[in-house]
Amino acid sequence: MTQTSDLHTRLAKLLDRDDALDLFRGAIGAESITGNEANFVAYLASQMEKRGIEAIATAEFEPGRPNIWGERKGTTSHSDNTSKRLLFIGHTDTVHVDGWREHWQGTEREDPFGAPLIDGEVWGRGSGDLKAGICASLAALSLLDAAGIRLKGDLAFAYVGDEESGQPGSGISAGVKDYTNRIKAGEIAKPDFTVYVEPTRLAVYPAQIGFYIADIKITGKSAYFGVPELGKDALKAAHSVMSALWSHSDDLKSRGHHDLIGEGFLLITGLTGGGFIAVPEECSLSLIRKLLPGESLDDAAREMEDVIRSAIVDPDIAVAISYPAGRDHPLGGSAAEIDPTLPEVRALSEAVAGAMAGRGTIEGAPFWSETPFFVNELGTPAVYCAPGDIRNCHTFEERVDIEEYFAGIVAFACFMARYCGVAD
Structure with missing residues (x-):
């Protein structure tokens, strides 16, 4: 039996x-729908203190909306360049629970924050996205303490708000922007490696998609249905635009395949328009564009705008395009990737595989979250890894397999020991 498998056992x-x-279960019970992160932060503060995390600090990134972070210093000073600093980070906010109680009325699942354990799974809003990951990172430290294991390197923990979208005036990654700006300013030490605890079913994601959302408003001129020649049909123009955009998406798919996250594409997600027995004056489209690592958001948006404008042949039809979902970039979220063969990526993969059979595979993130703030802005390698299944998150089915959660704790503890080194 190897030394690593001995540690797992x-x-x-x-x-x-x-x-x-x-x-x-306590974390799920601390409701933290975007905007109400302070409720969960208060719970985390007590748990972090209980588990011996030091230098715990909070700061508001917006009034009444705090981040929280802390650390456990290793036995070797980080400043001498011989030890490493490992960061576990996740977002504190969850999506809303509209309709949850009505959907599950009269059942054990009725309370979205009740955290019932049903058939080996913990249910509730935020269970997968991503309180299982946050709790696994904290419980992993307690597990190392129970084993009497002291680390040479530093462990850092940070939990930030405003990652989820859906609530008015929020969902722009304001929390992680504030946290990483503090790293840039030297107020918080820069990590050498980051694990962002988005749910991956304990796979390791060293690459993720980029995206932008575009809202397109097409404006013509209304006219009575009996004299349509006096109008400018916005709905007809929208048909031409959509046809051109679908063709553009096919072209994007043909440009290349990324080994971990597939092809780029564009998806039209919404269409509204029409009038009352009249030539439609306005029509609005919404779309989302998937970008691969290496693609420029600016170039991708400019190309899409050229496609749209070339599809409208009537100069009296006006087009306005806006980008409502800026994240690390004003137009959207950048793609990110690190080398999947890096030793720390492989070490995390092996730590997970040793904790639960069939897990720890290296894959790509089919979602956007906040590692680009580390990979692209700070130059710090980062991956996603945590218990939970993104496919049931944001739904009435959100839940986490309890054995997967426990395995995540063991895996994180093993990786902490391997990455930071164990003191004699």
């Missing part, structure tokens, strides 16, 4: 499952 036996489950 030892930690799995020492894991306090009752404590880990209580931590997780």
